[in-house]
Amino acid sequence: xxxxxxxxxxxxxxxxxxxxxxxxxxxxxxxxxxxxxxxxxxxxxxxxxxxxxxxxxxxxxxxxxxxxxxxxxxxxxxxxxxxxxxxxxxxxxxxxxxxxxxxxxxxxxxxxxxxxxxxxxxxxxxxxxxxxxxxxxxxxxxxxxxxxxxxxxxxxxxxxxxxxxxxxxxxxxxxxxxxxxxxxxxxxxxxxxxxxxxxxxxxxxxxxxxxxxxxxxxxxxxxxxxxxxxxxxxxxxxxxxxxxxxxxxxxxxxxxxxxxxxxxxxxxxxxxxxxxxxxxxxxxxxxxxxxxxxxxxxxxxxxxxxxxxxxxxxxxxxxxxxxxxxxxxxxxxxxxxx
Amino acid sequence: xxxxxxxxxxxxxxxxxxxxxxxxxxxxxxxxxxxxxxxxxxxxxxxxxxxxxxxxxxxxxxxxxxxxxxxxxxxxxxxxxxxxxxxxxxxxxxxxxxxxxxxxxxxxxxxxxxxxxxxxxxxxxxxxxxxxxxxxxxxxxxxxxxxxxxxxxxxxxxxxxxxxxxxxxxxxxxxxxxxxxxxxxxxxxxxxxxxxxxxxxxxxxxxxxxxxxxxxxxxxxxxxxxxxxxxxxxxxxxxxxxxxxxxxxxxxxxxxxxxxxxx
Ligand SMILES: Nc1ncnc2c1ncn2[C@@H]1O[C@H](COP(=O)(O)OP(=O)(O)OP(=O)(O)O)[C@@H](O)[C@H]1O
Ligand SMILES: [Mg+2]
Numbered sequence: 001x002x003x004x005x006x007x008x009x010x011x012x013x014x015x016x017x018x019x020x021x022x023x024x025x026x027x028x029x030x031x032x033x034x035x036x037x038x039x040x041x042x043x044x045x046x047x048x049x050x051x052x053x054x055x056x057x058x059x060x061x062x063x064x065x066x067x068x069x070x071x072x073x074x075x076x077x078x079x080x081x082x083x084x085x086x087x088x089x090x091x092x093x094x095x096x097x098x099x100x101x102x103x104x105x106x107x108x109x110x111x112x113x114x115x116x117x118x119x120x121x122x123x124x125x126x127x128x129x130x131x132x133x134x135x136x137x138x139x140x141x142x143x144x145x146x147x148x149x150x151x152x153x154x155x156x157x158x159x160x161x162x163x164x165x166x167x168x169x170x171x172x173x174x175x176x177x178x179x180x181x182x183x184x185x186x187x188x189x190x191x192x193x194x195x196x197x198x199x200x201x202x203x204x205x206x207x208x209x210x211x212x213x214x215x216x217x218x219x220x221x222x223x224x225x226x227x228x229x230x231x232x233x234x235x236x237x238x239x240x241x242x243x244x245x246x247x248x249x250x251x252x253x254x255x256x257x258x259x260x261x262x263x264x265x266x267x268x269x270x271x272x273x274x275x276x277x278x279x280x281x282x283x284x285x286x287x288x289x290x291x292x293x294x295x296x297x298x299x300x301x302x303x304x305x306x307x308x309x310x311x312x313x314x315x316x317x318x319x320x321x322x323x324x325x326x327x328x329x330x331x332x333x334x335x336x337x338x
Numbered sequence: 339x340x341x342x343x344x345x346x347x348x349x350x351x352x353x354x355x356x357x358x359x360x361x362x363x364x365x366x367x368x369x370x371x372x373x374x375x376x377x378x379x380x381x382x383x384x385x386x387x388x389x390x391x392x393x394x395x396x397x398x399x400x401x402x403x404x405x406x407x408x409x410x411x412x413x414x415x416x417x418x419x420x421x422x423x424x425x426x427x428x429x430x431x432x433x434x435x436x437x438x439x440x441x442x443x444x445x446x447x448x449x450x451x452x453x454x455x456x457x458x459x460x461x462x463x464x465x466x467x468x469x470x471x472x473x474x475x476x477x478x479x480x481x482x483x484x485x486x487x488x489x490x491x492x493x494x495x496x497x498x499x500x501x502x503x504x505x506x507x508x509x510x511x512x513x514x515x516x517x518x519x520x521x522x523x524x525x526x527x528x529x530x531x532x533x534x535x536x537x538x539x540x541x542x543x544x545x546x547x548x549x550x551x552x553x554x555x556x557x558x559x560x561x562x563x564x565x566x567x568x569x570x571x572x573x574x575x576x577x578x579x580x581x582x583x584x585x586x587x588x589x590x591x592x593x594x595x596x597x598x599x600x601x
Pocket of ligand 1 (some may be wrong): 077
């Protein structure tokens, strides 16, 4: 559940790169059309369907969140986009270029899931190497490498061999290398995995910063509150299919699960004021915390309490969060657990 | 046109350079190199013991060390380097860049070959130094022999890379060593084929002889031992044969590699 409170505006912007000129939003940066993938596994070539007819499109300048349980097919989708895996059927484009092709990857930054780099190269050398693969000049590579290492907080480890990096430091290096050529489309497979709380927050800010400069971001994540905060659109994968699901998150009119009222100075017992008793009542010093079912009309309850002379300190609505939705959808799909 | 071709070489070159850098900084190779240098020194001691034969023994053992250890390192690096990258997933972040798979594959080849050539040159310097310091002799016949060893090492690297484009490192290491041994002795297959009765068997042996790399042509130890001249035309022909064979295998390996899924 999420309480209806804050999200913070983006602060940091990644180094380098001007904002892209605004484009008509009907152009899609990423287009996926009826993509399917069946893996062949083992000696008998047993077929394992990992993706079934998945279609979606991400408009330019949009943040797109890919969620779903383990093994849902998120990484498979992303790997097909980057040409690491060939789709069994269906097609996809990146920036209007068909996948897989070198052109489709030219303006794309990619952070693999659990990235791994070369043990004996230094962080700075690795970033410069990646820049060269994108066709950047040596000088550009060197200056971008240093700036990005500072940006992801690895400035003082620039000359260290990657073998001596911690898990979170490797993840940070992975983020830096995804941004080295100032890409138009950024694809991040679980960008927050392995990061400390500060790092997670920095990743959120980075994603919002990319959006504010007109970049398109597609990311997968298991940290649902963050997906909810960040994503303009969310797709929900389960066993290789998209679950039909109230996108975009019913943000305008979310389902209310529970109400909470914080009151004091009740002149008479509660039962005499309200027809329906609260689900729970908790007292805190002189105040009462009343929890009601979401289906109950809150304004009537508040009006009656005020009329009776009670003092109301807080009204909190708990709307259904992505996490609740996630659990509900999965349980509905898999049937109730015994 | 030329500029476009050059642009294709930039990523290939930086993959090769970083492969070399990665290999040169890892310690595994030094143990093999150390062992080869030890063998060269040992040959010098052996030469002292067997009177009047010093130069021959040092040359024989030294050249044997060069070609055997060169081939071993080629098998080791060729069979394990690409596979290790797939296993450790560091390849995901390279082939997902705007490069072709063949650029990666051939870049790896050049990186490995550069590493091996540096090791071979170090061994050659050690061998010449031993010969010169011990005996004051500099047998120049070693140089063409060295060139042939370098070509052979290139070829063995591509064989290992070719096998590793579709199989595991142990299997490709095994297959490469098998091919190396068979290729070194494939003149015997020829002789065998001329003697067998059965048509089918002869056909098979003939086919094997044609397909296997004729690695025995790179072995000029007899000429080196007896200080016989190695004709330049032979040298050029052998080198051309080796490099063409390697190019074909690199091409096939790249094609297979391009079709792989990285999961
Ligand atoms: N090489 C493979 N051979 C056979 N099946 C595979 C292979 N790779 C993935 N799969 C299957 O494909 C399905 C999707 O996997 P994928 O890695 O895309 O999941 P995911 O959504 O990224 O999960 P996670 O949240 O755990 O990262 C899984 O059921 C997995 O078992
Ligand atoms: Mg995944």
